[in-house]
Amino acid sequence: MRNLFALAGIALLFAAGCNRAPKSAEAPQAKAFGAAVVEVGGSKQAAAIGTALDQPVLVQVNDGQGAAVAGALVSIRVPNGGTATPAEGVTGADGQFTSVVALGGTPGRYQIVASTRDKNGKSIDLRLDEVALGYQEIQGRELNNLYCARCHDPESTAERVSNKDNLTAKAHAFSEGPVLNAMNDSDLASIISHGGPALSRSPEMPPYGYTLRKTEIAALMAYIRAIADPPYRTKGAVYAKN
Numbered sequence: 001m002r003n004l005f006a007l008a009g010i011a012l013l014f015a016a017g018c019n020r021a022p023k024s025a026e027a028p029q030a031k032a033f034g035a036a037v038v039e040v041g042g043s044k045q046a047a048a049i050g051t052a053l054d055q056p057v058l059v060q061v062n063d064g065q066g067a068a069v070a071g072a073l074v075s076i077r078v079p080n081g082g083t084a085t086p087a088e089g090v091t092g093a094d095g096q097f098t099s100v101v102a103l104g105g106t107p108g109r110y111q112i113v114a115s116t117r118d119k120n121g122k123s124i125d126l127r128l129d130e131v132a133l134g135y136q137e138i139q140g141r142e143l144n145n146l147y148c149a150r151c152h153d154p155e156s157t158a159e160r161v162s163n164k165d166n167l168t169a170k171a172h173a174f175s176e177g178p179v180l181n182a183m184n185d186s187d188l189a190s191i192i193s194h195g196g197p198a199l200s201r202s203p204e205m206p207p208y209g210y211t212l213r214k215t216e217i218a219a220l221m222a223y224i225r226a227i228a229d230p231p232y233r234t235k236g237a238v239y240a241k242n
């Protein structure tokens, strides 16, 4: 039965593919050209692998004077099998274009590219960084929401009032790379397990060694490393240039 559905699905896909054949007629056409594409919102998000980012990606095309350009063609490319919906379109009256982006199936850093063309046909690119979280990191994010975010996340939500402003010592957001990246794995594990005093810091940072299992602390650390901005790099790792 399932196979039948799968077959029907494939047949539908083919049919949809054929329908798109007279593409040039439907494809969005540029009515105007810009000189720059800038971000309005949507970068620096983290989502589980294969899922859509919470906020859509929103970019704006501007002319040389920084004024919004309506009718400029924008395309969004997502690496590693991710998708953008729509992947291409023209900017509205406000010069903006929005797209829902889903990350691919591989955990790690994703660089999305939003492009437009200037009047000479030259491509102008804007890169937006996102993070796809793997299984362990998703577990870490859930634990963060349960135990840590009330102090470490400056934003209050409907479910959670931030406690951050009530603290004397500063609890940093886990995405604050300059602070978190400066801590090695053993210090990170130590402050989470034994609390602030383990590193001669404030006891306002409670110990979690009794509440959380080692695997859970490892998951929290994986999450903290995954979302660091700028990215965390272990010493000795070799990274390809660009």
Ligand code: HEC
Binding pocket: 143, 144, 147, 148, 149, 150, 151, 152, 163, 167, 169, 170, 171, 172, 173, 179, 180, 188, 191, 192, 196, 200, 201, 202, 203, 204, 205, 206, 208, 220
């Ligand atoms: C009751 C508030 C509170 C909660 C809950 C809390 N922390 Fe903290 N945490 C702090 C404060 C305050 C500091 C800063 C301590 C200092 O610098 O003296 C801190 C510091 C840290 C640091 C060092 C980096 C930094 O922000 O300065 C790490 C890592 C950390 N906490 C991890 C966690 C994790 C993981 C959890 C959840 C399992 C958690 N914290 C829960 C208050 C909290």
